[in-house]
Amino acid sequence: MKSISKTSSRRKFIAQTLTTVGGITILGAGSAFTPIKSSPFSGPGDSSFAGLTVQQIIDLILKEGKLTPFAGTVDTLKSGSANIVVTGIVTTMFATIAVIEEAARLGANFIIAHEPTFYNHTDNPDWVKDNHIVKQKQALLAKYNITVWRFHDYIHSIKPDLVAYGTAKKLGWLQYFKTGRYDVTVPPMSLQALITHLKKSLGITHVRVIGDLNQQVSHIGLLPGAPGGQRQVTFAETEKPDVIVAGELQEWETAEYMRDQKLLGGKMALVLIGHNFSEDPGMWYLVEWLQPKLPGMKITHVASGEAFEWM
Incomplete structure (x- = not known):
C-alpha cells in the first residue's frame, strides 16, 4: 500500500506541476517569445513515468527547483x-557531435546541455x-530525432546552485560549502597540492597557473x-x-590583473x-538530483570533455 500511495502522490505532483508551470516558454533560436502549451499528463500504470514529454520534464525541473520561467533566458x-x-x-556540458552519437547509441532522445x-x-x-x-549538426540531430x-x-538559479554544489561535491568539499557562496575555506595546503587535487578529482590533464606553487592556500574562490x-x-x-580557481577568462583582463598584483608583492594565485x-560537475550532479524525481527514466551523464589537445 505504501508504494502505491507514493506512486499516486508522484502522479498528483506531476499533474500539479503541469498545471502550475505548464506553458513555460521554450524558444527556438531566433524565435519570438511565445509559450508552448504542455500536453496533458498520461503516465503509465506503474512508477516508471515512461511516456513523459520533453515539456513535462522541463516543467518538473522548474517546479522541483522552485523556479519561475522568465523572458530572455537562453534556456531554450x-x-x-x-x-x-x-x-x-x-546530461552534458556541450552537445558535441560525439555526445549526440552517444545519446543515440544509448537510446536517449533528450539532451540537457549546459552550454550552447x-x-x-x-x-x-x-x-x-x-x-x-x-x-x-542540425541534420544529425534531426536524423536521430533528438531534442x-x-x-x-535556471541551473545557476536553483538554491544551491547545482553547478557550484556539484563541483564542491566532486572535490570532496561539501562540508565547507555554503549556499550562495562561491568560495570555500579548506585546511591549508600548498598551491601545488591544490592543483594536484583539482586534476585528480576533476580528471584534468593540464591547468594554467599564476602564483607560487609552494605558497599555502586555504581560502579558495570557485x-x-x-x-x-x-x-x-x-x-x-x-x-x-x-587563490581563485576559474574556468576561463579574457587574457587581457583578469590574467593581467593577477600578474601585476603578483609583481607588486601580492600573494593571490590563479588556477585556470x-x-x-x-x-561539468554540475551536469554530472544533475543526474543524481533528477533521477529520484523521474523514477524509472534512464538518465546518463555523458562528458563532452576537453576540446583541445595539449602539445
Whole structure:
C-alpha cells in the first residue's frame, strides 16, 4: 500500500506541476517569445513515468527547483520538439557531435546541455551565415530525432546552485560549502597540492597557473565557467581569496590583473582549469538530483570533455 500511495502522490505532483508551470516558454533560436502549451499528463500504470514529454520534464525541473520561467533566458530548445515523448535523458556540458552519437547509441532522445550547441550564446544559427557545420549538426540531430534543451540560467538559479554544489561535491568539499557562496575555506595546503587535487578529482590533464606553487592556500574562490573579467576582479578585490580557481577568462583582463598584483608583492594565485571542467560537475550532479524525481527514466551523464589537445 505504501508504494502505491507514493506512486499516486508522484502522479498528483506531476499533474500539479503541469498545471502550475505548464506553458513555460521554450524558444527556438531566433524565435519570438511565445509559450508552448504542455500536453496533458498520461503516465503509465506503474512508477516508471515512461511516456513523459520533453515539456513535462522541463516543467518538473522548474517546479522541483522552485523556479519561475522568465523572458530572455537562453534556456531554450535548440532542436527537436517540446512534445516528443522522452526515451532517455543525457546530461552534458556541450552537445558535441560525439555526445549526440552517444545519446543515440544509448537510446536517449533528450539532451540537457549546459552550454550552447551552435557556437554562440543565443544559439542563433545565422550568427555566421551559411555555416556548414551548423547545418550538418542540425541534420544529425534531426536524423536521430533528438531534442536539445539548454539548462544554463535556471541551473545557476536553483538554491544551491547545482553547478557550484556539484563541483564542491566532486572535490570532496561539501562540508565547507555554503549556499550562495562561491568560495570555500579548506585546511591549508600548498598551491601545488591544490592543483594536484583539482586534476585528480576533476580528471584534468593540464591547468594554467599564476602564483607560487609552494605558497599555502586555504581560502579558495570557485568561479566556474566564464563570468567575465569584471566579476573575477571584483571577487578578487572584495573577497581577497588565497587563490581563485576559474574556468576561463579574457587574457587581457583578469590574467593581467593577477600578474601585476603578483609583481607588486601580492600573494593571490590563479588556477585556470578550463570552462568544461569547471562546470561539468554540475551536469554530472544533475543526474543524481533528477533521477529520484523521474523514477524509472534512464538518465546518463555523458562528458563532452576537453576540446583541445595539449602539445
